[in-house]
Amino acid sequence: MSDEEENNRWIERLRDILNQPDPPKTNDFDDERKVFGAVDALDVNTGDISVEETEAAIRSLRNKKAPGLDEIPPELLKAGGRTMAEQLTRLFNDCWRQAKITEEWRKEVIVKLPKKGDASECGNWRGITLLSVPGKTFCMVLLRHLRGAIDDCAKNKRCLGATDRVASKFSAFATSSSSASNTVIRFV
Secondary structure (H helix, E strand, O other): OOHHHHHHHHHHHHHHHHOOOOOOOOOOHHHHHHHHOOHHHOOOOOOOOOHHHHHHHHHOOOOOOOOOOOOOOHHHHHHOHHHHHHHHHHHHHHHHHHOOOOHHHHOOEEEEEEOOOOOOOHHHEEEEEEOOHHHHHHHHHHHHHHHHHHHHHHHOOOOOOHHHHHHHOOOOOEOOOOOOOOOOEOOO
16 A cells, blocks of 8 residues: 555544534533523633643643644643743733634644554554643643632532533633623533
């Protein structure tokens, strides 16, 4: 099999795996209000991200993990110390206030790893997605920002299971602005 044929086969395989139809029923916003209670009842921290939050997220990164397309490994963020955390915090707060992230954090690369069996068969490989480490760090900070309010809500039995939903949605999207008094968070 030529390189071009192999690449085309992988493209076909990944399209089959990654391009799945939407689930038959998704909750709309009104359904979620009925199930989980009023959204504005959540006491979400909409303030600025602190350097300490960024440092905690950086410390929790695992070493020797492959970086994304930006080629920034976790060890680089850790080696940067307080200065790196301060710079990232400034960037994270800009993203948080504008409700936009840098395009580089959206880019990903799928790497194939062999499983047991005949390596010439696509089914005997698995793919992993490599994401930007600074982007993952930002998501970790956001998750911690949201987790307190969601855990409080779950303790009051108004939205049991919401923490699991947030944790499983690594790239949960939250919007906020420094002048807004309310934050709306939607999980789809």
